[in-house]
Amino acid sequence: MTDRQHRVRTTTWPQAIAEAAKRLEASGVHSPRNDAELLAAHVSGLKRARLLIADAPEEERLAEFRSLVELRAQRVPLQHLTGSAAFRYAELAVGPGVFVPRPETELLVDWALARLPEGGTVIDACSGSGAVAHAIATERPDTRVWAIEIDPDAFEWLESNLDGTGAVPVLADAVAPGTLAELDGGVDLVTANPPYVPFEIEVAPEVKFDPSGAVYAAEAGLAVIQPLAVRAARWLKPGGWFAFEHDDTHGKAAPEILRVTGFTDVVDHEDLAGRPRFATGRLGLSP
Ligand SMILES: C[S@@+](CC[C@H](N)C(=O)[O-])C[C@H]1O[C@@H](n2cnc3c(N)ncnc32)[C@H](O)[C@@H]1O
Numbered sequence: 001m002t003d004r005q006h007r008v009r010t011t012t013w014p015q016a017i018a019e020a021a022k023r024l025e026a027s028g029v030h031s032p033r034n035d036a037e038l039l040a041a042h043v044s045g046l047k048r049a050r051l052l053i054a055d056a057p058e059e060e061r062l063a064e065f066r067s068l069v070e071l072r073a074q075r076v077p078l079q080h081l082t083g084s085a086a087f088r089y090a091e092l093a094v095g096p097g098v099f100v101p102r103p104e105t106e107l108l109v110d111w112a113l114a115r116l117p118e119g120g121t122v123i124d125a126c127s128g129s130g131a132v133a134h135a136i137a138t139e140r141p142d143t144r145v146w147a148i149e150i151d152p153d154a155f156e157w158l159e160s161n162l163d164g165t166g167a168v169p170v171l172a173d174a175v176a177p178g179t180l181a182e183l184d185g186g187v188d189l190v191t192a193n194p195p196y197v198p199f200e201i202e203v204a205p206e207v208k209f210d211p212s213g214a215v216y217a218a219e220a221g222l223a224v225i226q227p228l229a230v231r232a233a234r235w236l237k238p239g240g241w242f243a244f245e246h247d248d249t250h251g252k253a254a255p256e257i258l259r260v261t262g263f264t265d266v267v268d269h270e271d272l273a274g275r276p277r278f279a280t281g282r283l284g285l286s287p
Contacts, residue, residue: 098211
C-alpha cells in the first residue's frame with residue numbers, strides 16, 4: 001500500500017463530512033453540514049446516524065463523495081445530486097427539467113387537506129414533479145386528483161412520480177379554457193404553485209437549475225396567477241376552495257386577485273419565515 005492509499009483509506013466518514021462541510025460553507029451553501037451528511041448517506045447507502053460509526057470508506061466511494069461535494073459547492077441543487085426531493089411523507093424523483101419542490105409548499109398542502117371533503121375532487125394546476133398532487137393523492141386516497149403540467153420535460157417526471165398513486169397527470173396549459181373543461185363546476189379544491197417570480201428579482205444560485213418557466217412569470221410575476229384564478233373559478237363547485245402560492249411581494253396583489261374574481265373568505269398566509277406565501281379563497285355559494 002502506498003502512502004497515498006494509506007492516507008485515503010484512513011479518512012473516516014466523519015472526517016470527510018467535516019472537510020466537505022467546510023468547503024460548502026466557504027461557497028455559501030445555506031446548510032453545509034446537512035448537505036454534506038446527505039451526500040455521504042447517498043454515496044454510502046448508509047443512514048445518516050450510521051455514518052458516525054461506519055468503516056472508513058473505500059477510495060472509490062470517497063472520490064465519488066468529493067466530486068458530488070464539488071458540484072454542490074458550485075451550487076448544483078442537492079436534490080439534483082441525490083436524484084430525489086423529500087416532500088411531506090414522500091421522496092420524489094427530480095433532476096434537470098423539473099422544479100425541485102420546496103418545503104414551504106407543504107404548508108399549502110396542510111391547509112388544502114383540512115378543507116378537502118371526503119371523496120372530493122381536486123385539480124393541482126402547475127404540478128411540476130407532482131409534489132402537491134402526490135401528497136394529496138397518497139395522504140387522502142379517498143379523493144380523485146388531476147395534475148396539470150404544461151412543460152413536456154417536467155411532465156415526464158410528473159408521470160413517473162404519480163405512477164401508482166391514482167392521480168391523473170395531464171399535459172396541458174392549465175389556464176386554457178378547454179383544459180379539464182369536463183370537470184367545470186364539479187371540483188372541490190384547486191391547488192397551484194405556479195411560476196410567480198418577477199423577472200427582475202435576483203434568485204439564489206440553485207434556483208438557476210430550475211426551468212425558468214417554472215420560476216419566472218411576466219406581469220410582475222402574476223401572468224399565470226391571474227388567468228388561473230379565472231380558470232379555477234370555472235372548475236370549482238360553489239363553496240369549493242382555491243389555494244395558490246405566490247411571491248412574497250404579492251401579499252396584497254394575490255388576495256386582491258381572488259376578491260375581484262369572485263372568491264370569498266379570502267386569506268393570505270405566511271410561510272415559516274413570516275413572509276406572505278399563499279392565498280386562499282372560496283367560490284361564492286351563489287353565482
Ligand atoms: C413553481 S413550479 C411548481 C411545481 C410543483 N407544483 C411544486 O410545488 O413543486 C411551477 C410549474 O408550473 C408549470 N407551468 C407553468 N405555466 C403553466 C401553465 N400555464 N399550465 C400548466 N403548468 C404550468 C411549470 O412548467 C412548472 O413545472
